[in-house]
Amino acid sequence: MQRLTCTILPKLGSISRNTGKATSLELGARAFCSSNISGSGTAAPSPDDSYDVAIVGGGMVGAAVAALLGASRLTQQLRVAVLDVKPQSSSYTPRPVPDLRVSTITPGSIRVLQQAGAWEAVEAGSAPFTNMQVWDSASSGHIRWDAREAGATQMGVVAENVLLQSALLAAAERSGGRIEFMWPAEVRALRLPAAGGAAGGAGTGAGGAGTGAGAGGRPHGLAELELADGRVLTCRLVVAADGAASKVRQMAGLRTWGWSYGQRGVVATVTTAEPSSTAWQRFLPTGPLALLPLRDGFSSIVWSSPPQLAQELEQLGPREFAAAINKALRDPPSSALPGSSFSSSASSLLGPLGSLAASLGAAAGGSGPGSSAFQQPPLVVEWAGGRPRSFPLQLKQAGRFVLPRLALVGDAAHAVHPLAGQGVNLGFGDARVLAEALRSAVEAGSDPGDYRMLCDSYEAPRRRSVLAMTAAMDGVKRAFEVQAAPFAALRGLGLGLINSVGPVRNGIMQYAMMGQS
Amino acid sequence: MSGHRLGLGLLAASWQKASAPSSLQRATAIALPAELASCPSASASSSTRCYSNAAKLPDTSSSQPTDSFVSPSTASTTSSHVSASCGHGCTHSTLTRAHVLPSPLSTNSSHHQRHTNPRLHLIRTTSTSATPSSSSSSPATARGASVDPREAAKFAALAASWWCTTEGPFAPLHALNPARVKYVRQSLAAAMGLDVGAPEPLAGLRLLDVGCGGGILSEALARLGAEVHGIDVTRENVEAARLHAGTDPRVFSRVRYDVISAEDLAASGTAMYDAVIASEVLEHVSKPHQLMPVLASLVAEGGALLVSTINRTPAAWAVAVAGAEYVARVVPPGTHKWSKFITPEEMAIMADSCGLQMWHAAGMAPLGPHMSWTLTNDLSINYIATLLRRRSEPEMGAEQEEGAGAGVGVAGMEVQEREQEGGQQQQEAQVEVGEQLGETREEEKQHQGQEKRQS
Numbered sequence: 005m006q007r008l009t010c011t012i013l014p015k016l017g018s019i020s021r022n023t024g025k026a027t028s029l030e031l032g033a034r035a036f037c038s039s040n041i042s043g044s045g046t047a048a049p050s051p052d053d054s055y056d057v058a059i060v061g062g063g064m065v066g067a068a069v070a071a072l073l074g075a076s077r078l079t080q081q082l083r084v085a086v087l088d089v090k091p092q093s094s095s096y097t098p099r100p101v102p103d104l105r106v107s108t109i110t111p112g113s114i115r116v117l118q119q120a121g122a123w124e125a126v127e128a129g130s131a132p133f134t135n136m137q138v139w140d141s142a143s144s145g146h147i148r149w150d151a152r153e154a155g156a157t158q159m160g161v162v163a164e165n166v167l168l169q170s171a172l173l174a175a176a177e178r179s180g181g182r183i184e185f186m187w188p189a190e191v192r193a194l195r196l197p198a199a200g201g202a203a204g205g206a207g208t209g210a211g212g213a214g215t216g217a218g219a220g221g222r223p224h225g226l227a228e229l230e231l232a233d234g235r236v237l238t239c240r241l242v243v244a245a246d247g248a249a250s251k252v253r254q255m256a257g258l259r260t261w262g263w264s265y266g267q268r269g270v271v272a273t274v275t276t277a278e279p280s281s282t283a284w285q286r287f288l289p290t291g292p293l294a295l296l297p298l299r300d301g302f303s304s305i306v307w308s309s310p311p312q313l314a315q316e317l318e319q320l321g322p323r324e325f326a327a328a329i330n331k332a333l334r335d336p337p338s339s340a341l342p343g344s345s346f347s348s349s350a351s352s353l354l355g356p357l358g359s360l361a362a363s364l365g366a367a368a369g370g371s372g373p374g375s376s377a378f379q380q381p382p383l384v385v386e387w388a389g390g391r392p393r394s395f396p397l398q399l400k401q402a403g404r405f406v407l408p409r410l411a412l413v414g415d416a417a418h419a420v421h422p423l424a425g426q427g428v429n430l431g432f433g434d435a436r437v438l439a440e441a442l443r444s445a446v447e448a449g450s451d452p453g454d455y456r457m458l459c460d461s462y463e464a465p466r467r468r469s470v471l472a473m474t475a476a477m478d479g480v481k482r483a484f485e486v487q488a489a490p491f492a493a494l495r496g497l498g499l500g501l502i503n504s505v506g507p508v509r510n511g512i513m514q515y516a517m518m519g520q521s
Numbered sequence: 522m523s524g525h526r527l528g529l530g531l532l533a534a535s536w537q538k539a540s541a542p543s544s545l546q547r548a549t550a551i552a553l554p555a556e557l558a559s560c561p562s563a564s565a566s567s568s569t570r571c572y573s574n575a576a577k578l579p580d581t582s583s584s585q586p587t588d589s590f591v592s593p594s595t596a597s598t599t600s601s602h603v604s605a606s607c608g609h610g611c612t613h614s615t616l617t618r619a620h621v622l623p624s625p626l627s628t629n630s631s632h633h634q635r636h637t638n639p640r641l642h643l644i645r646t647t648s649t650s651a652t653p654s655s656s657s658s659s660p661a662t663a664r665g666a667s668v669d670p671r672e673a674a675k676f677a678a679l680a681a682s683w684w685c686t687t688e689g690p691f692a693p694l695h696a697l698n699p700a701r702v703k704y705v706r707q708s709l710a711a712a713m714g715l716d717v718g719a720p721e722p723l724a725g726l727r728l729l730d731v732g733c734g735g736g737i738l739s740e741a742l743a744r745l746g747a748e749v750h751g752i753d754v755t756r757e758n759v760e761a762a763r764l765h766a767g768t769d770p771r772v773f774s775r776v777r778y779d780v781i782s783a784e785d786l787a788a789s790g791t792a793m794y795d796a797v798i799a800s801e802v803l804e805h806v807s808k809p810h811q812l813m814p815v816l817a818s819l820v821a822e823g824g825a826l827l828v829s830t831i832n833r834t835p836a837a838w839a840v841a842v843a844g845a846e847y848v849a850r851v852v853p854p855g856t857h858k859w860s861k862f863i864t865p866e867e868m869a870i871m872a873d874s875c876g877l878q879m880w881h882a883a884g885m886a887p888l889g890p891h892m893s894w895t896l897t898n899d900l901s902i903n904y905i906a907t908l909l910r911r912r913s914e915p916e917m918g919a920e921q922e923e924g925a926g927a928g929v930g931v932a933g934m935e936v937q938e939r940e941q942e943g944g945q946q947q948q949e950a951q952v953e954v955g956e957q958l959g960e961t962r963e964e965e966k967q968h969q970g971q972e973k974r975q976s
Contacts, residue, residue, distance in 0.1 A: 078720055198681075225768025448702045449740070449745045450744070456692075460893060461893075
């Protein structure tokens with residue numbers, strides 16, 4: 005009977021790229037009703053099913069939000085529900101071979117984990133890396149970063165996703181907050197109030213107004229989640245943390261923009277001939293190939309490759325797979341003669357600029373114990389544990405990150421290319437900013453689902469960070485895709501230049517490590 | 522844009538008196554039922570007010586509303602059938618006056634003229650109300666036979682307008698709210714020894730929000746745990762506030778709103794609150810020094826009076842009047858009158874005359890365009906102050922505020938009490954102003970004595 009409408013008020017002009025439906029830039033009201041409107045929220049919410057924050061999705065980012073809310077005194081009294089379609093475990097037993105899905109955790113995210121109280125558990129089961137080397141396959145340029153040059157002990161750690169998730173869930177459980185875990189619980193319908201918040205009371209007029217003891221009989225302006233088992237949860241804020249294919253985001257009517265990269269990411273756990281504490285990434289013609297150190301001497305392979313190649317790789321046996329990896333990592337650059345130095349190839353191609361680069365390169369190469377000099381990655385022996393698997397790579401960003409009483413976090417808001425391992429770090433950044441916004445709201449007596457607060461304190465800063473990071477990563481990816489010789493040489497030159505200029509090199513590292521707030 | 526500073530006095534609109542009642546009012550006024558027509562209170566010069574909470578009514582003939590902010594129009598709840606005695610021996614159910622104020626969105630700033638037709642004085646609210654149309658356009662679903670759907674729709678539209686936090690005429694108030702709530706939280710916690718870091722530090726306190734408007738401040742205070750009583754003289758505002766409060770059960774259980782003036786509430790003699798908050802009210806009242814004692818009388822022993830208003834400085838004129846009303850046009854021209862702004866010194870003097878002392882003060886300013894406000898040290902435009910009952914010896918540290926701001930030097934002054942015979946003329950008062958809250962900066966402890974002669 006009652007039509008709930010949601011108004012879109014774009015704060016920063018959102019980029020709309022799909023099929024020219026650029027309505028996100030238009031002001032005005034649109035109807036965003038969930039697929040099943042079974043009536044308005046007229047029933048007084050029963051106290052049992054009434055929550056302050058409902059987090060849909062118990063993955064890494066959803067658990068991070070819950071843990072952060074429980075960690076702060078101001079938000080501890082908020083009643084939080086964490087829902088997931090499948091039961092999630094908060095206890096982690098390390099398997100003999102690390103899991104396939106791993107993430108690179110930057111120091112910025114480590115701070116978030118520390119704040120949430122989950123860092124100790126993660127540190128115990130993860131592998132730190134102190135160096136990172138990025139190089140090209142079409143040219144002989146490279147950049148090598150060292151955490152020590154930034155005064156840090158490590159550039160980050162690599163941890164299995166299940167470890168991160170269980171550590172955060174355990175932290176949420178034992179925090180002082182009122183957090184309830186509900187699984188399995190599937191969300192069937194989502195009902196959000198309109199932007200004004202008072203529209204829900206449009207029809208009440210004086211119905212039981214002044215004398216009513218509670219809000220019974222008049223529609224409430226809260227959000228409602230209808231579960232598959234028939235329960236209806238009312239909450240002040242819905243946090244959608246259910247991944248790139250978020251159903252909550254769909255139900256809210258938010259559209260996404262982005263593109264498929266036409267590639268699949270092949271992941272595998274491998275053993276290497278010698279241990280390393282460096283994260284290696286080589287940009288191949290087909291896509292970047294990363295070799296990341298894991299616990300117990302294992303390493304992880306993430307290879308972005310075309311579907312054809314991905315399929316072939318998945319079929320390979322342990323040794324053949326390793327051979328393919330080694331070939332990809334160790335083949336000499338295609339545009340330079342074997343054994344030729346960087347300086348000679350650059351100077352031959354670009355004359356005076358090249359000689360400048362050559363001299364810089366010589367200076368850099370001669371400094372120190374070769375901290376920025378090129379090193380060969382370790383030899384990969386074979387894959388272990390499970391056979392390699394692949395998943396499609398895409399960029400998918402939501403046009404809006406917030407609606408009245410709804411916030412998207414993690415991949416539900418922005419799914420990015422696994423290049424540079426920034427994906428979950430962006431999600432942890434979301435969790436941190438959202439928890440801080442809720443802290444501030446509680447301090448100022450605001451509604452946790454207040455639209456203005458969500459727009460100003462969560463969406464605006466996150467949009468800036470996410471777009472900047474996405475643009476940078478996408479730019480890097482596209483820059484490395486070009487294989488034509490002159491461009492490749494230029495690229496190699498660029499890499500070399502960056503590598504040789506310490507402050508620039510370290511500046512990039514700082515950005516990648518700390519992320520943006 | 523700096524124009525955003527202004528708008529807070531949007532609350533102002535609720536105090537603005539319209540010109541003659543609109544034709545709509547006269548047209549929809551209905552004949553009185555016999556019982557009302559015979560009520561001796563139905564006289565041209567009296568202002569009858571009946572309350573839903575059946576408080577004792579003041580003697581209407583003597584309690585002419587001051588030209589402060591009282592509008593002669595009050596009304597009780599819409600469908601409540603509580604009958605109240607109007608003090609004249611007759612019983613009315615819900616009543617209102619014919620000249621209910623127009624919606625706060627009106628741009629008229631001239632003074633309201635009392636509707637003098639006695640027959641149109643008392644009209645049942647429950648049937649039709651003489652209210653001017655506002656922005657309502659959608660018919661609402663009415664509940665109950667006694668509710669006018671147009672009324673309900675109007676209130677719903679007004680509530681939606683009040684609570685549109687991102688755009689619209691009340692958005693600046695929403696931007697301001699976090700700053701003033703944080704100030705209230707910290708100040709009351711310091712004054713009453715509460716735990717400022719607790720999620721609901723104001724639990725157990727009874728607060729009065731004078732000029733509550735749509736309930737923006739009241740709801741926030743309710744979420745901090747307090748029991749809030751919001752009063753406003755404009756019925757539409759109170760209805761809008763009630764509507765919105767009903768959308769959140771937890772808030773609804775902690776707030777109640779009434780259409781009543783502060784004078785009437787104080788006159789009832791039964792109202793005492795742990796803290797009285799008059800936010801963005803004083804600068805719209807023509808005789809704030811008469812309102813202040815009324816507010817002070819509503820404060821219980823050990824309680825506090827918190828007032829937020831705009832300073833009378835060149836900067837305030839530039840930002841809140843010129844900038845907001847003419848450049849950015851976020852509020853209608855005429856909403857604020859620079860001559861009615863109140864400096865912190867004047868506030869301290871007024872406070873002193875009712876036995877209060879200014880304890881803390883802080884400025885409020887937006888961090889940037891479209892951003893929420895924050896507390897600052899600069900009192901030169903918007904500021905909020907805490908007034909406590911003056912003790913025999915000032916215990917508060919004598920600290921000077923920093924941040925002079927544009928031409929306002931609120932230096933530390935001493936309080937000296939003088940007799941108040943003959944009104945407030947010839948009174949020398951010096952106010953000791955403490956440090957401001959919200960910014961943790963080290964402040965120099967300079968003590969300057971200044972004497973000010975109150976004009």
